[in-house]
Amino acid sequence: MLSFLDTLVQGVLLGGLYALFALGQSLLFGVMRLTNTAHGDFIILSAFVAWSLAVVTGSPWLALIVLLPLAFAGGYLLQRLVLNGTIGKDPMRSLVVTFGLAIVIQNVLQQIYTADPRSIDSGGLNTATFQLAEGFSIGALPLLIFAAALALTVGLQLLFDRTDLGRAFRAVSDDREAAELMGLDHRHVYALATGIAFLVVAFAGTLHGMKTTVSATDGPSLLLYAFEAVIIGGMGSFYGTLVGGMLLGVTQDIGFRIDPGWGIWTGHVVFLGALLLRPSGLFPRTR
Amino acid sequence: MTTRRALIKAAAILGLPRFAFAQKRPIRIGFVSPQTGALAPFGEADRFIIEQMNKLFAADKKTEIKVLQKDSQSSPNRAGEVANDLILKEKVDLVLVSSTPETANPVCDACELNEVPCISTVVPWQPWFFGRNGDPGKGFEWTYHFFWGLEDVIGNFLAGWKSVTTNKKVGGLFPNDGDGNAWGDKERGFPKPLQAEGFTLIDPGRFQNMNNDFSAQIAAFKQVADIVTGVVIPPDAKTFLTQARQQGYRPKVVTLGKALLFPGAIEALGELGEGLSTEVWWSPSHPFKSSLTGQSARQLAESYESASGRQWTQPIGFAHALFEVAVDSLHRARDPHDKKQLRDAVAATNLSTVVGPVKWGGGGPFKNVSKTPLVLGQWVKGKKHRYELVIVSNHAAPEIPVAGKLKLIS
Numbered sequence: 001m002l003s004f005l006d007t008l009v010q011g012v013l014l015g016g017l018y019a020l021f022a023l024g025q026s027l028l029f030g031v032m033r034l035t036n037t038a039h040g041d042f043i044i045l046s047a048f049v050a051w052s053l054a055v056v057t058g059s060p061w062l063a064l065i066v067l068l069p070l071a072f073a074g075g076y077l078l079q080r081l082v083l084n085g086t087i088g089k090d091p092m093r094s095l096v097v098t099f100g101l102a103i104v105i106q107n108v109l110q111q112i113y114t115a116d117p118r119s120i121d122s123g124g125l126n127t128a129t130f131q132l133a134e135g136f137s138i139g140a141l142p143l144l145i146f147a148a149a150l151a152l153t154v155g156l157q158l159l160f161d162r163t164d165l166g167r168a169f170r171a172v173s174d175d176r177e178a179a180e181l182m183g184l185d186h187r188h189v190y191a192l193a194t195g196i197a198f199l200v201v202a203f204a205g206t207l208h209g210m211k212t213t214v215s216a217t218d219g220p221s222l223l224l225y226a227f228e229a230v231i232i233g234g235m236g237s238f239y240g241t242l243v244g245g246m247l248l249g250v251t252q253d254i255g256f257r258i259d260p261g262w263g264i265w266t267g268h269v270v271f272l273g274a275l276l277l278r279p280s281g282l283f284p285r286t287r
Numbered sequence: 288m289t290t291r292r293a294l295i296k297a298a299a300i301l302g303l304p305r306f307a308f309a310q311k312r313p314i315r316i317g318f319v320s321p322q323t324g325a326l327a328p329f330g331e332a333d334r335f336i337i338e339q340m341n342k343l344f345a346a347d348k349k350t351e352i353k354v355l356q357k358d359s360q361s362s363p364n365r366a367g368e369v370a371n372d373l374i375l376k377e378k379v380d381l382v383l384v385s386s387t388p389e390t391a392n393p394v395c396d397a398c399e400l401n402e403v404p405c406i407s408t409v410v411p412w413q414p415w416f417f418g419r420n421g422d423p424g425k426g427f428e429w430t431y432h433f434f435w436g437l438e439d440v441i442g443n444f445l446a447g448w449k450s451v452t453t454n455k456k457v458g459g460l461f462p463n464d465g466d467g468n469a470w471g472d473k474e475r476g477f478p479k480p481l482q483a484e485g486f487t488l489i490d491p492g493r494f495q496n497m498n499n500d501f502s503a504q505i506a507a508f509k510q511v512a513d514i515v516t517g518v519v520i521p522p523d524a525k526t527f528l529t530q531a532r533q534q535g536y537r538p539k540v541v542t543l544g545k546a547l548l549f550p551g552a553i554e555a556l557g558e559l560g561e562g563l564s565t566e567v568w569w570s571p572s573h574p575f576k577s578s579l580t581g582q583s584a585r586q587l588a589e590s591y592e593s594a595s596g597r598q599w600t601q602p603i604g605f606a607h608a609l610f611e612v613a614v615d616s617l618h619r620a621r622d623p624h625d626k627k628q629l630r631d632a633v634a635a636t637n638l639s640t641v642v643g644p645v646k647w648g649g650g651g652p653f654k655n656v657s658k659t660p661l662v663l664g665q666w667v668k669g670k671k672h673r674y675e676l677v678i679v680s681n682h683a684a685p686e687i688p689v690a691g692k693l694k695l696i697s
Contacts, residue, residue, distance in 0.1 A: 003506060010500060017499060107323065115325075115326075115331065116549070116551030117521040117522060117555045118551075118555055119557065126557075127558075129535060135510065135535070138533065139534065140533070142533065212526045215521070217324055217361075249500075252500065259491070259492045260492040260493060260494035260504060261494060261495075263494070263495075263498075263500070
């Protein structure tokens, strides 16, 4: 019983991590159908920048505070100057451009930071733990990651549903031309969306860098789970993305317990099952 | 430095009249290693070694040698591609290759196919030999390898574990890749020798690299295993060790292959890095000398540290030794431009290098494999660097001095 509970709790915490990876992607996908294949690399990039800032400022939290405006500005400019040119009927263009960006990021990181793995010193938080019962404890950092994923999900969903900016996001997503007629500049709206997505990426990168080590070429391995969480959850729904992440995390963990080689596979099976039964995801919000 | 350069220049001028007999085209050596990508830490010191060699070769008037360096980009396909380029386009006389089966195997295969002599290293010999479908009866014609094998890792790990008091239960982390499958193999891997020495191995099964969650393994090891071993990549080592702490599992000994080789990886582990143990193929305290420069292992490591400003790593010695064997073979070959004669000279190598003696057809399991010594090391807080690798067990290679005893992780 306890071991089942342990599996479930660890799975939910793992799901929090996947949701955190996926939220930024979910926003870009929901607002402008942008398939950002460099998403994982942007997470790694922000982890490295956070690492550098943490070395300079001496605190990972100060580093995150400094990183957030940088990430927003970086995201805004990236969308405005590069990615806006790739958005259109043909999804190929954005795929190719972001794929190219991924290679550029990996090599630039390797040039600057060498091939050494780096980890952000969280001042002991990564090994802090709460014991819930004899032989059953959970870590403070996974709990924090989970809480961050939860808070960001609720925040993004409220932003999307309740604010003028959110309405603008939904409008350009549903019908760009009509939104333009109403006076919205889609290039600016898209850039704002990417800026906000990069705020989430900054959180994901910093926390991921505390949890494990990062090196220049780690990005692509983070992309897949982020993608799956978004697809399972349904486009434009952040609650969906969170649920998708949880589902992925829990099924992977159940699989891991049966056999460590099965976890990833059971996750993929659930993903395929969701795709088969509900091609538009569990809670689709935009078309 | 200036005097040295002046000397070389003077030698070059004095050597001018002799150009008549050096008119044959220079010997071309191709060198393949991972410079970029996930395996790049292995190739980090190569540039330093090649610069060192170019200086030496510039002063060598007997044979003119040119080194062509290629990057495998950590990809087996790319490694095979650059090997074919070197052989077919650059017409190299000899190929050197280093670092992991993903690099060495495709390059060696290309050399075998095109009948070009090749010397390789920094791959345990099993994945190098069996990974290329080597036939123990026949061996290979053109490719020669020096490094240690799985049996040495197991022997060293066991010797270390036997020197401390534990419950002799060992948790195994073997991923689903070339190394993990070889280490966990029921016949050739860890299970049999561990059982023979009275250790119990708990192996939950193969997992994918870049794993985000080790709860299943931790649940299997917790309250059972005092020792954790395996062959994992650095991010997985960090994820496992952090999660183990979070979930209240504190093994007394953690001995891992691959993840703990490089000081950068240990520093990234932070406090968790202290007390971890790993295999040591080469260190400054190895009592060997370079046949090319006369430097001791320590002097070679120190010259790297002062040139790069970075802590020494184990591949330095092996990259240097590759060139030692190459130059020695070139000098012994009657006509180094003739591939067969050069190959025969390589096969007849009996050289004492900075990583130990290299001799084919004798000490190794097959005619193409020469084994170098292996010992066990533990990372401890250092004086010069944040963490330093201290040799704690030398049962298989008593000539290499130990500097301490294996300590339990507090």
